[in-house]
Amino acid sequence: MVKKEMIAMLLAGGQGSRLGVLTSKVAKPAVSFGSKYRIIDFPLSNCINSGVDTVGVLTQYQPLRLNTHIGIGIPWDLDRNIGGVTVLPPYEKSANSEWYTGTANAIYQNIDYMETFNPDYVLILSGDHIYKMDYEVMLDFHKQNGAEVTIAVMPVPMEEAKRFGIMITDENRRITDFEEKPANPRSNLASMGIYIFNWKTLKEALLANSEQPGLDFGKHLIPYCHKKGAPLYAYEFNGYWKDVGTLHSFWEANMELIDIVPEFNLYEEYWKIYTKSEILPPQYLSADSVVEKSIIGEGCEICGQVYNSVIGCGVTVGAGTVIRDSIVMNQTQIGENCELYKAVVAENVEIQDNVKLGVGDPVPNETDPNIYDHELVTVGEKSVIPKGVSVGKNSVVFGVTTHDDYPDAYLPSGKTLIKAGDKS
Amino acid sequence: MRAIGIILAGGNNHRIRQLTQKRAVCAMPIAGSYRSIDFALSNMSNSHINKVAVLTQYNAGSLNEHLSSSKWWDFGRKQGGLFVETPAVTAESNAWYRGTADAIAQNLSFLKNSHEPYVVIVSGDCVYKMDYNKLLEYHIEKKADITVVCKDLSPNANVERYGTLKMNEDSRIEEFEEKPVVAKSNTISCGIYVVRRRMLIEMIEKCREEDRYDFVKDILIRYKNQKRIFGYKLKDYWSNIATVEDYFRTNMDFLKPEIRDYFFKQYPDVYSKVDDLPPAKYNVGAKIKNSLISSGCIVNGTVEDSVIFKETYIGSNCYIKNSIILNDVYIGDNTHIENCIVESRGTIRANSYHKGEEGIEIVVEHNDRYSL
Numbered sequence: 001m002v003k004k005e006m007i008a009m010l011l012a013g014g015q016g017s018r019l020g021v022l023t024s025k026v027a028k029p030a031v032s033f034g035s036k037y038r039i040i041d042f043p044l045s046n047c048i049n050s051g052v053d054t055v056g057v058l059t060q061y062q063p064l065r066l067n068t069h070i071g072i073g074i075p076w077d078l079d080r081n082i083g084g085v086t087v088l089p090p091y092e093k094s095a096n097s098e099w100y101t102g103t104a105n106a107i108y109q110n111i112d113y114m115e116t117f118n119p120d121y122v123l124i125l126s127g128d129h130i131y132k133m134d135y136e137v138m139l140d141f142h143k144q145n146g147a148e149v150t151i152a153v154m155p156v157p158m159e160e161a162k163r164f165g166i167m168i169t170d171e172n173r174r175i176t177d178f179e180e181k182p183a184n185p186r187s188n189l190a191s192m193g194i195y196i197f198n199w200k201t202l203k204e205a206l207l208a209n210s211e212q213p214g215l216d217f218g219k220h221l222i223p224y225c226h227k228k229g230a231p232l233y234a235y236e237f238n239g240y241w242k243d244v245g246t247l248h249s250f251w252e253a254n255m256e257l258i259d260i261v262p263e264f265n266l267y268e269e270y271w272k273i274y275t276k277s278e279i280l281p282p283q284y285l286s287a288d289s290v291v292e293k294s295i296i297g298e299g300c301e302i303c304g305q306v307y308n309s310v311i312g313c314g315v316t317v318g319a320g321t322v323i324r325d326s327i328v329m330n331q332t333q334i335g336e337n338c339e340l341y342k343a344v345v346a347e348n349v350e351i352q353d354n355v356k357l358g359v360g361d362p363v364p365n366e367t368d369p370n371i372y373d374h375e376l377v378t379v380g381e382k383s384v385i386p387k388g389v390s391v392g393k394n395s396v397v398f399g400v401t402t403h404d405d406y407p408d409a410y411l412p413s414g415k416t417l418i419k420a421g422d423k424s
Numbered sequence: 425m426r427a428i429g430i431i432l433a434g435g436n437n438h439r440i441r442q443l444t445q446k447r448a449v450c451a452m453p454i455a456g457s458y459r460s461i462d463f464a465l466s467n468m469s470n471s472h473i474n475k476v477a478v479l480t481q482y483n484a485g486s487l488n489e490h491l492s493s494s495k496w497w498d499f500g501r502k503q504g505g506l507f508v509e510t511p512a513v514t515a516e517s518n519a520w521y522r523g524t525a526d527a528i529a530q531n532l533s534f535l536k537n538s539h540e541p542y543v544v545i546v547s548g549d550c551v552y553k554m555d556y557n558k559l560l561e562y563h564i565e566k567k568a569d570i571t572v573v574c575k576d577l578s579p580n581a582n583v584e585r586y587g588t589l590k591m592n593e594d595s596r597i598e599e600f601e602e603k604p605v606v607a608k609s610n611t612i613s614c615g616i617y618v619v620r621r622r623m624l625i626e627m628i629e630k631c632r633e634e635d636r637y638d639f640v641k642d643i644l645i646r647y648k649n650q651k652r653i654f655g656y657k658l659k660d661y662w663s664n665i666a667t668v669e670d671y672f673r674t675n676m677d678f679l680k681p682e683i684r685d686y687f688f689k690q691y692p693d694v695y696s697k698v699d700d701l702p703p704a705k706y707n708v709g710a711k712i713k714n715s716l717i718s719s720g721c722i723v724n725g726t727v728e729d730s731v732i733f734k735e736t737y738i739g740s741n742c743y744i745k746n747s748i749i750l751n752d753v754y755i756g757d758n759t760h761i762e763n764c765i766v767e768s769r770g771t772i773r774a775n776s777y778h779k780g781e782e783g784i785e786i787v788v789e790h791n792d793r794y795s796l
Contacts, residue, residue: 266702282456
């Protein structure tokens with residue numbers, strides 16, 4: 001008989017629209033992070049490091065990159081005879097076929113998958129957070145308290161609490177009440193979107209609420225369980241945890257990796273983060289290169305200067321180019337004598353010679369001022385930026401652009417230049 | 425699937441000095457991220473030779489660890505696969521591999537239980553890329569019994585540790601000398617051969633009856649006139665790493681852009697075991713000039729004209745020049761290393777000074793490591 005004590009369900013279907021053009025062709029969990037990783041590597045590595053070897057990954061939005069990245073799970077040792085990783089896209093049914101309409105609805109549509117493993121507990125994860133966490137310790141906490149649902153929470157500064165779902169607990173960490181984005185928070189314990197359910201409780205709650213449109217964990221399922229009187233507990237987590245949901249927080253989290261001893265340390269031997277490594281060779285730094293306070297992935301050829309930056313795998317940086325405070329993702333080619341300042345450059349971009357990114361005074365972005373801010377210049381994947389042009393701050397470039405797109409060879413600050421893909 | 429492969433990986437070589445105290449030559453780390461045997465294995469895999477035996481003997485520990493899973497070279501297949509064979513006591517034999525022919529003789533069942541018509545035999549201590557199918561086609565076209573891959577070295581190269589050969593205008597090998605004192609030719613054998621499987625079985629069985637153990641001496645040279653033995657000239661990069669000087673030079677070759685382009689950028693790729701290391705990290709004070717740096721390294725000092733292997737820590741104010749630092753070395757602050765090969769997993773105390781004055785110095789230091 002197949003039996004797994006705990007299986008994980010990883011929600012990876014979201015678009016993550018606040019990352020702008022970075023997610024116009026890929027789901028947010030597949031966006032590259034910290035040079036060689038992708039965001040989903042963190043929860044997947046946490047699973048295997050915690051001894052959870054059965055993971056269902058729920059995909060929906062732009063799944064191609066995610067599917068090829070996960071494959072059969074070899075990088076995370078999740079290629080198993082029984083269990084392992086399974087990608088679960090929405091599927092057609094004989095009646096009432098629908099997309100995943102909400103987080104809990106996605107889980108509801110995969111009850112059969114979970115049932116196969118005869119689990120005692122189901123761990124619900126989301127694929128868009130950067131953290132290291134031992135889910136086994138959380139499970140122990142769950143068992144000790146006789147909880148039916150355990151919600152991982154972390155203390156946040158009181159003034160920020162109004163951005164989160166807040167849990168109010170008694171002295172034993174039993175949840176007495178909760179509030180979604182409260183104006184006047186009564187506690188500072190923010191939900192991290194990580195839940196452990198007793199399988200029976202989860203299944204009953206999903207079936208009971210199956211008709212609810214847009215069935216969501218925070219909005220419907222947790223309140224339902226609470227109303228029924230099921231013991232809900234809050235598991236406090238005090239390690240590094242970062243929601244990289246906005247362009248600025250994404251950039252910031254990348255930049256934190258280059259501190260002398262970063263708070264989030266990738267160099268620890270005993271909680272490795274695994275990823276699919278497509279490029280193996282070492283990186284080459286030429287006689288004229290200068291690299292300081294940066295992390296750089298495999299197979300790069302650096303002939304220019306790189307300061308305070310995170311560079312992915314297989315990137316080339318031409319002679320005379322200066323990169324500061326920037327993120328450059330895999331396989332991007334940067335020509336000679338370029339200047340990049342606070343740029344976020346996605347994968348497979350071609351930046352030709354003498355291009356300047358991040359010049360001039362900042363002006364709020366004309367189309368999406370809430371996405372492209374903090375002086376960042378964002379370049380979408382497979383874009384081409386022609387020779388000699390300059391691009392201002394809070395601007396975005398996406399697609400194969402030519403000199404005609406840059407009057408006076410200049411794209412001023414705050415401009416949006418999108419020539420391919422869906423406007424975000 | 426016209427051929428099966430045999431990789432000879434058992435050898436030791438005193439010319440590579442202390443570096444093989446802990447590993448076989450074929451497990452020597454190459455170019456930052458690879459090991460010597462990766463090149464032969466990747467060539468096999470890229471040539472669609474799906475059934476490969478690796479014959480190991482000397483100090484096979486770290487080689488076996490490297491080969492612990494065959495999936496990195498795509499050999500985890502139902503058809504074929506990777507077979508790592510060390511000497512074993514059997515009903516027929518209780519000896520070590522007494523030579524290359526004996527190693528094959530002791531694994532004759534691998535040949536007998538296959539159905540592919542040809543066998544490609546290669547040594548695991550060479551750095552090169554090669555499509556063995558082209559070699560097979562040549563072998564068939566020449567109606568050869570054995571084809572030997574060879575390479576012209578420069579006229580002033582020292583060939584005394586190789587087999588040298590001379591071919592006639594039809595490329596048939598007329599002379600073959602093993603490790604000549606005075607060489608008559610600068611064409612050397614690369615240690616890559618194609619033979620028809622049945623003929624190989626026949627010749628190996630004959631050798632065994634006569635207590636002969638060496639593939640070159642007892643087969644190639646002995647049968648030179650009876651069998652049709654042809655040479656196949658290799659034009660591309662090829663380097664044997666079995667001496668300290670060649671090992672050093674081969675690694676340093678990867679600092680040249682054309683060599684990196686050939687091995688790293690051009691099809692097909694070279695595969696290796698994936699180590700799941702974080703990206704390399706450069707802190708304030710790092711100064712890197714013309715060097716290869718591998719994943720997992722943390723650099724605080726100066727590195728010039730060097731190859732730094734994986735997971736190396738280089739302290740502040742260090743100066744490393746024209747050196748090779750093997751995997752997982754910790755180098756304390758203010759250390760000077762020049763013209764050296766630093767053995768893997770070493771820990772070098774702060775303020776050390778190592779300089780190879782005449783040639784390359786091999787540094788083996790195992791001090792206590794203080795955690796960061």
